[in-house]
Amino acid sequence: MSPDKKPQNMKPLTAAAKLGIYLPATPEEFRNSPVTRAQLEELRTNPPQWLLDLRADGPFPRDVVARKLGISNSGLGRAGVEDALTNAEIDALLAAPPEWLVKERENFAEVRKEAERVKAKDAERRAATNRPAKNW
Structure with a gap:
């Protein structure tokens, strides 16, 4: 058996680019911590209000x-x-x-x-x- 895989992290700038949003306008907790692929997928499928607002306005x-x-x-x-x-x-x-x-x-x-x-x-x-x- 293979050992548990460590989740792949990306920089907040990369995640913001993949989401099509402007990084400085995101909440501080998003800007200051790495984002896993699972978290990115969760943001895509179930976006929080701040992400909906950024995409709209x-x-x-x-x-x-x-x-x-x-x-x-x-x-x-x-x-x-x-x-x-x-x-x-x-x-x-x-x-x-x-x-x-x-x-x-x-x-x-x-x-x-x-x-x-x-x-x-x-x-x-x-x-x-x-x-x-x-x-x-």
Whole structure:
């Protein structure tokens, strides 16, 4: 028989990233102690009120803010947005988008369009040569 396995722990920052929440906005007991995989799964399946509130109102981490605004993380950096934003702040930006947000959304749309074009071109090339796609 194998000895009892020690539960795998992760740093609170890693757990917060997996939950899609902003670590500094979490309760102190979450920020200051490691989280086991079992605890993480429990938070996912049976979230406490603080987690529900964070997911609903924020503040949100950078990647979530970028996704809600329809821009890239780099676009947030170029705009000088360094702080996490709440739902109300995001809604205000979307209701009256500043010039930087309009530009970044256009840029993001162009980048996505170009990525789709390249993907389609590669698919055509593979189909013409009858080779399977590379799995990187």
